[in-house]
Amino acid sequence: MSQVVDIAGEISVVTAGGIADGRGPAAALAPGAQGVAIGTRLLASVEMGIAEEWKNRIVAAEARDTIKPAHSDRFMPPFSRPDACGFPRSLRTPFLEDVEAQPERVQPAEAGPRIVEAVLTGRGHEILPFTGQSAALVHDILPAAEIVRRIVDDVETILRRTADACTRSAPR
Structure with a gap:
């Protein structure tokens, strides 16, 4: 990922694949991506116009x-x-x-x-x-706004925890 960001230069990098909770975006943002594309997780949202059977299969999938x-x-x-x-x-x-x-x-x-x-x-x-492999991370069908809110909260927590750990371990 870091090499892609380096090669892209001023061009924004957006990653996709396996993004269903805060860990995916945190892992993408840390080396420099500017965003993520969320697929499967949003298929299992209240607003998505797909069959309930499909949504339920996503929730049940490994x-x-x-x-x-x-x-x-x-x-x-x-x-x-x-x-x-x-x-x-x-x-x-x-x-x-x-x-x-x-x-x-x-x-x-x-x-x-x-x-x-x-x-x-x-x-x-x-x-x-x-349906992507991230289906294993989808455990419920929620409104899209709640999905995004939870992911953003998780990303902030993960990045804050990572920054705190780096600060504590930095040489003084």
């Missing part, structure tokens, strides 16, 4: 319950950059288990519209419930 679906290039649209390679992380579903077991049976021309239809009818979680 880190190992999320997977990077094999052969996602057979059902995900191409990414915007040439030669970009992205692998979404998701909770398991029968669709994803079928893709893993028999990728040749997944026809992109059929899978894409099936996913779009499921999303548009509020059933996207049945096919591809995007």
Whole structure:
């Protein structure tokens, strides 16, 4: 992370991945990041317009319950950059288990519209419930403002504790 901040120079650095409580932002801010992007934790917020079943699965999930679906290039649209390679992380579903077991049976021309239809009818979680490993840190469904408030309070506590520890151990 420190090298990224050094290379970025005056460009702000925002980190993502695994940010669900105050430890993630504290770990990102300490070496110089200016912010964090929070994904999975906010999926399990009151305001998020996803199925309650999806939110409840996030709350119940452990880190190992999320997977990077094999052969996602057979059902995900191409990414915007040439030669970009992205692998979404998701909770398991029968669709994803079928893709893993028999990728040749997944026809992109059929899978894409099936996913779009499921999303548009509020059933996207049945096919591809995007969820990161930080799901293991999500224990409840709260209003987004409360989630952010708790994370900020945790970050302040962690950074204050770290600064105090550094001050106490500094040579005099």
